[in-house]
Amino acid sequence: MRPRPLCDLHIHVGASVAPHIMWSIAHQQGLRLPVKDYWEFKELITINPRKTRSLDDYLRILHEWTERIQSSPSAVERSVYEIIGKEYRSSGVERIELRFNPMKRNRSGERDMDHIIHAALRGMDQACLEYGVEAGLIFCLGREYPPEQNEIILKKAIKYHDRGVIGIDLAGTETHTIELNDAVGRYAKMFAQAREAGLGTTIHTGETMSTSGEGVIAVVKNLKPDRIGHGIRAAYNDDAVKILADSGTVLEICPTSNLHTRAVRHLEEFRYILGTFIEGGVRFTINTDGTYLCSTNLAREFSLLTESEILSEEESETARKLAFEVSFIKPRAL
Numbered sequence: 001m002r003p004r005p006l007c008d009l010h011i012h013v014g015a016s017v018a019p020h021i022m023w024s025i026a027h028q029q030g031l032r033l034p035v036k037d038y039w040e041f042k043e044l045i046t047i048n049p050r051k052t053r054s055l056d057d058y059l060r061i062l063h064e065w066t067e068r069i070q071s072s073p074s075a076v077e078r079s080v081y082e083i084i085g086k087e088y089r090s091s092g093v094e095r096i097e098l099r100f101n102p103m104k105r106n107r108s109g110e111r112d113m114d115h116i117i118h119a120a121l122r123g124m125d126q127a128c129l130e131y132g133v134e135a136g137l138i139f140c141l142g143r144e145y146p147p148e149q150n151e152i153i154l155k156k157a158i159k160y161h162d163r164g165v166i167g168i169d170l171a172g173t174e175t176h177t178i179e180l181n182d183a184v185g186r187y188a189k190m191f192a193q194a195r196e197a198g199l200g201t202t203i204h205t206g207e208t209m210s211t212s213g214e215g216v217i218a219v220v221k222n223l224k225p226d227r228i229g230h231g232i233r234a235a236y237n238d239d240a241v242k243i244l245a246d247s248g249t250v251l252e253i254c255p256t257s258n259l260h261t262r263a264v265r266h267l268e269e270f271r272y273i274l275g276t277f278i279e280g281g282v283r284f285t286i287n288t289d290g291t292y293l294c295s296t297n298l299a300r301e302f303s304l305l306t307e308s309e310i311l312s313e314e315e316s317e318t319a320r321k322l323a324f325e326v327s328f329i330k331p332r333a334l
C-alpha cells in the first residue's frame with residue numbers, strides 16, 4: 001500500500017545510512033575497522049539507548065566512525081543515494097532535506113571539498129530520478145569551528161545553491177554557545193548573507209537538558225533562522241515560547257533522537273512539550289534526525305506520537321503538512 005507522503009526536514013547523512021551499506025563502503029575503501037565482524041560493526045555505529053547518555057556520546061559515534069567512513073566522493077555519493085531511496089520506500093518520504101558538513105567529509109583537507117559536494121549532488125540526482133522524489137542538501141556549519149572555517153562552508157553553500165544546496169545549519173555540541181559570545185555578530189552576518197543568497201536557514205539549539213530557553217531566545221533574536229533544530233527546551237521558558245510564536249520560527253522536532261540523547265526523559269514528557277507549543281502557537285514539524293543511528297523512520301516517529309495520543313490525528317496532520325510548506329525546496333518549474 002502506498003504510504004501517505006511525508007517530508008523530512010531534519011535528517012543527517014552521517015546518521016541515516018544502513019549499517020550494511022556503511023560496511024560495504026568501509027570495505028570498498030579498505031579501511032581498517034576496530035571490529036571482528038559485521039555484528040560488532042553494527043553495534044559500533046548504531047546508538048544503544050542503554051549506553052548513550054548524552055548528545056556528546058551521540059556526536060562521538062558520528063565523528064569517530066560514520067564521518068570517517070563517508071569521507072570520500074564515492075562514499076558520499078552512495079550514502080546520499082541510498083538514504084533518499086530508503087526513506088521513500090520505508091516511510092513514503094517524498095521530500096527530503098538531507099544535511100551534512102562537507103568539511104567533515106574531506107579528511108581535514110586531504111580531499112577536495114568541491115569533489116565531495118559534486119558527489120553528494122550526483123547521488124541525490126540519481127535517487128530523485130529513480131523515485132520521483134524531491135530532495136535538497138543543507139550544509140551544517142560546526143559550532144566547534146572557528147568562524148573562518150564556517151565562512152568557507154557558507155561560501156560553498158551559496159556557490160552550489162542553484163545546483164541543489166538549499167540551506168545552511170549550525171550544528172554541534174551546545175557547549176559552544178556562539179549565539180551568546182563575541183562571535184555572534186560574525187554569525188549574524190553569515191546568516192544574513194545566506195538569506196540574501198536565497199538559502200534557507202536553520203540552527204540546532206535548545207536540544208539538551210543543560211540548555212535553557214535562553215539559547216533559543218538568543219538564536220531567534222540574533223541569527224533569525226527560518227527554523228530551529230529541536231528547540232524543545234523552549235517549552236520550559238515562557239519568553240522563548242512567545243518569541244518563537246511571534247517570529248513564526250518553525251521547530252524541527254525529532255522525538256526518538258531526544259529520547260536517546262536524554263534531552264527528554266521519557267515519551268510522556270513530549271505531551272507537555274508539544275502541548276505547550278500548540279497552546280502557545282509555536283509551529284513544529286516531526287523529523288527523524290538520523291534513521292539508523294536512532295533505529296527509527298519518519299512513519300514511526302509520527303505513530304509514536306499519535307498512538308500514545310500525545311498528538312491527535314489532526315495535530316499530526318498539521319505537522320505533516322507544515323513540513324512541506326516550510327521546506328526550503330522550492331517547487332521546480334515544469
Ligand SMILES: [Zn+2]
Nearest residue numbers: 012204229289
Ligand atoms: Zn540534528
